[in-house]
Amino acid sequence: MSILKTANLKKHYFTGTTVKAVDGVDFSVASGEFVSIVGSSGSGKSTLLHMLGGLDRPTEGTVEINGKNIFAMKDDELTIFRRRSIGFVFQNYNLVPVLNVEENILLPIHLDGNKPDMAFVERVIETLGLSEKRKSMPSQLSGGQQQRAAIARAVASKPAIVLADEPTGNLDSKSGMDVMGLLKVSGEKFAQTIVLITHNPEIAQMANRTVRIEDGRIVR
Amino acid sequence: MIFENKKLLRRLNEMIDAAIAGTFSAETYDESLISKIESKMMRFLEISRLKQDQTENERSRVRSLIGDISHQTKTPLSNVTLYAGLLSEQDLTDTQAKLARQISVSAEALSFLIQSLVKASRLESGAIKIEPKPGDVYALVETAAGLCAANAAAKNISVEYEQNTAHITALFDSRWCAEALFNIIENAVKYTPERGKVSVAVTEYEMFARVDICDTGRGIREQDLPKVFERFWRAESSGDSPGAGIGLYLAREIITSCGGYIKVSSKEGKGSVFSVFLSKV
Structure with missing residues (x-):
């Protein structure tokens, strides 16, 4: 079953001339799949990810998550949908500095006014090797540990899909492999659908399926 | 009316929470909407429970079928190998001897393929229990x-690995992970030319132990x-290299079942590095 589907997705910028950042992308991701989108700098992969996550509206085309066309929603509806259905992992971790690891992980669940499924959250914390760091503040953690906390936060609310944008971009190669391994293992353990954006083909091949993007188009 | 709606929604929320926790039971039996929804829930x-039972029954039937295939093919395959062996001991022409050898080789390949498929299916269906323990x-x-x-040794290939008095502990099922690593090293030996080198190195990361199997073979595009x-x-x-294309698949299934993962990097003509990451947590 497809959980994410794009149709003729385009993002064009008009600055005197037309820049086609994303130019007619059609692809879908099945439930539980781990897909990587690989492309060089300027290939349009980050613009694509931003549209998949509803952070940027397309010039043309649709993005469906769980059968819902997200750009048919009003801005406030989209904000709530995003909070409930999409987990984000960014290059720079984006943890809240005044909250400890556990509070950061639970934040999206509390923001939605829900009671966390603590048994599940415990499994996530343990899987990501954060049991001993749960009361630590982000500033007390290494880059790899911060990114692991960000992955735990993205997975803990059981979103329909996790979108990861260059999650190893700020890490040394050892911590990067740790983080990628845990992203992959978490996806398999919690049947979590994951879309990963990277410029690094070695990291991309750790996904179950790799999609290459060049000049805003998917290359088969 | 608003109060009724709130009450209904609150009960619905409780019902769904109980269903997720597996503790749901209907509380009211009357003509109200809440009672009807409870019964439907x-x-x-x-x-859902019946469907889960059906799936489990299907799995069990598949497991028996796999067991039957494995068991029932053993005797005829052994006979083919035995008679091909006996045939090759007769006074044969060169062509006849070549054909008899071909029968033996194919019978062995078929036997290996059946064994591998049985293992793969047992892993997929959960019939084989992978039990990762610290090691x-x-x-x-x-x-x-x-x-x-x-x-x-038959190909004059040296398999080098570090002997270390220190220990790196990770979680793995010793029997099945030995088989997974064996499949990868064996694959490296198979595709490395005579007098080549295969080396195995272990590195410790914060969350994983990494095992690199590096060969000087033909590499992968x-x-x-x-x-x-x-x-x-x-x-x-x-080309004609022996193998069914199932060893690396099995290796990945086993390592994944232990909470680890495998990746490969390679350059055509310059060899490959298969990296196995075994979880430490």
């Missing part, structure tokens, strides 16, 4: 490399990298 959960990664490497020694762990995939350049 019970029915829905019952249907020393160096010891695991030594066991797996030892199993490959004869084939490597970049476009083929995502396919190497697929079931029955073999490179076009494999």
Whole structure:
């Protein structure tokens, strides 16, 4: 079953001339799949990810998550949908500095006014090797540990899909492999659908399926 | 009316929470809407449970079928191998001897394929229980490399691995992970030319122990990298090399079941590095 589907997705910028950042992308991701989108700098992969996550509206085309066309929603509806259905992992971790690891992980669940499924959250914390760091503040953690906390936060609310944008971009190669391994293992353990954006083909091949993007188009 | 709606929604929320926790039971039996929804929820959960039971029964039937195939093919295959062996001991012409040898080789290949498929299916269906326990990664490497020694020696290939008095502990099922590593090292030996080198190195990370199996073989084309762990995939350049394209698939299934993962990096003509990451947590 497809959980994410794009149709003729385009993002064009008009600055005197037309820049086609994303130019007619059609692809879908099945439930539980781990897909990587690989492309060089300027290939349009980050613009694509931003549209998949509803952070940027397309010039043309649709993005469906769980059968819902997200750009048919009003801005406030989209904000709530995003909070409930999409987990984000960014290059720079984006943890809240005044909250400890556990509070950061639970934040999206509390923001939605829900009671966390603590048994599940415990499994996530343990899987990501954060049991001993749960009361630590982000500033007390290494880059790899911060990114692991960000992955735990993205997975803990059981979103329909996790979108990861260059999650190893700020890490040394050892911590990067740790983080990628845990992203992959978490996806398999919690049947979590994951879309990963990277410029690094070695990291991309750790996904179950790799999609290459060049000049805003998917290359088969 | 608003109060009624709030009450209904609150009860619905409680019902869904209870259904997730597996503790749902209908509380009221009257003509109200809440009572009707409760009964429907019970029915829905019952249907889900029945479907789960059906899936389990299907799995069990598949497991028996696999067992039957494995058992029932053993005797005829052994007979084919035996008679081909007896045939080759007769006074045969060169062509006849070649044909008899071909029968033996094919029977062995078929036997290996059936065994591998049975293992793969048992892993997929959960019939084989993979039980990761803390163990020393160096010891695991030594066991797996030892199993490959004869084939490597036959090709004058040295399989080098670090002997270390220190321990790196990770979680793995010692029997099945030894088989997974054996499959990868054996694959490296198979595709490395005579007098080549295969080396195995262990590195400790914060969350994983990494085992690199590095060969000086023909390497893998970049476009083929995502396919190497697929079931029955073999490179076009494999030619007549023995193998069914299932060893690396099995290795990945086993390592994944232990909470680890595998990746490969390679350059065509310059060899490959298969990296196995075993979880430490």
